[in-house]
Amino acid sequence: MQLGPAAARFAAGLAALWPAEEREGRALGLAVSGGPDSLALLLLAAEALPGGIAVASVDHGLRPEAAAEVALVERIAGALGVPFTPLAVTLAPGNLMAGARTARYGALARWAGEAGLGAIATAHHADDQAETLLMRLNRGSGLAGLAGVRPRGVIEDSDVTVLRPLIGWRKAELAAVVAAAGIVPAEDPSNTSSAFERARIRAQLAAADWLDPVAIAASAAHIAEGWQALEWYAELDWHEMVLREESDTAAPGFTYCANVPRVIAIETILRIIRELGGHATRAEAARAWDRLWAGENASLGGVLAVPGVERVEKVGVPMRVWRFRPEPARGSVN
Template sequence: MQARSASDRPTPDREKVERFRRDCEALTGGAPDAGRALALAVSGGPDSLGLLLLAHAAFPGAVIAATVDHGLRPEAAEEAGFVRQLCNRLGLPHETLGGTVPAAGNLQQGARALRYKLLADWAAGRAAWLATAHQQDDVAETFLMRARRGAGVGGLAAMAAARPLGRVMLIRPLLHWTRAELESVVADAGIAPVRDPSNADPRFDRARIRALLAQMGELPADRLAAAARNLRDAEDALAWLADREWQARAVVDGGAVALDPAGLPREIRRRLAERAVATVRAAHGLGPEWRETGLEPLLAALDAGGTGTIAEVIARAGAAIWHFALAPPRRSH
């Protein structure tokens, strides 16, 4: 994990820098500057180091970086120090963010949630955008992982290129770049990146899918990523339609929702039911975290004119109208 000195470290290829600048400004709407900085999440791996080198070359003086140390591996502190040293050589600010992953639940999901929270809190007030190094191969891997689980359009859709995250905008300017392209940027700079052992650990779904893609030439990452991007367009269209129908068909009265589902396709009814449940929960201070595992049985019950309960919300199909309200507390015996 040693970098050459600043004097003999080459700047990334000009064409790659200009390509990155175009990709980034397509999401930001203009060049980041000292007053509207671009924050980077940099782990020390080849993807995030490629992001760091390209962003620094494209927007000098407008980039800041942070590394998250989850405290899960003893090497993490050293890796964060490596990124800090590289940022010092490049002359850009760097911070190491620390936190504890909840012991309960899926470890990788918990680490991901913590990472985004720490990065969003850090970037707020310092930058207008927070960029991560998700790239084309990540999109292909996620597509296959979710397809294997039977995901719907939303699950199979490529990750959004830009979305709000707290008080900053999360952007992913490398979604059309391959892992190999980013590794070449880092190698050309004479830098040996961090290698996360979990990326090759068969205990993790992503590591197994990554190995499968490497072995199967009939599953090209660029084609899988293209399919995921097409589904992102479809997901955005469905979300737009569901939002329009919500405005026309939903009546929110205090902590209850009345919804007219007449004539709507099943997928739109499902999305509106999900939004109604979330709206009732929010009105009663129950928070946004709830699992949708019971949503399909609930939808079937409503379509049949019945009643169902999910996530402390009761839904009843009346005469052409679905009603959602807080479920009464369970009686103790």
């Protein structure tokens, strides 16, 4: 099967995310579930990158049909002459969707490392992006969340690049690619189950024909550009306004001259917490900023932050100075 213009469109989008000079002769790994979106990813990549891809399919152990879906992907990959690897994961207790996502990306990162792949590609598309943005708007997410799914990123806790070359495609376009190949894709019932927030949003989005998923996805991309600018400013704030302090008698800490907008200071606070070996969410860092700005101590991620006002030599005027130290060990109660 020759996909022609569709494969050329895919190749151009992939090149923008993953330039040829970055590839170093390494294959692109594809995460393929057996659904129409990821099967379209496989078909497009097989034509655009002949001999340059590998495929993995993850069984989360949640549904008895999953094994047959993995087998479907293996058959199609075999027919295309594409190397295939089945991956199985075990989910930890807790949020089902979040746990599945974490386990899936962890397995894909390990596969990429073992196989020497250059990057992993997933089949996220414009409809997915629109759903994500609407879900996060409904939750009151900040800018980092409203930026949606990034076209290019890194899998958490790894150095593996993840690419989403279909982020500008509609779901219907991808389904048409699979249908033209004469393939009947697998359908995950969770995609239409009202038990899941994304499925409920998806149904509402489909019913609202006045909403344009491509335009919504473009808005997420614009927000992502704004977020990238804020990250750049936060990096500057870190180097210009944060001082590491060593001590012979106490644990090392950081002094932060807080003189930037709240959204940027939150990123700097998060970085300070990480540097001191702690962990905090953006929501926790935002609450800490509120307390510090009001002149109150804040504790998060095992770190105590104490606010003050000092004359800062490099600035030449009094300003807010916040000192961060690991929290003292709590004494035992007798």
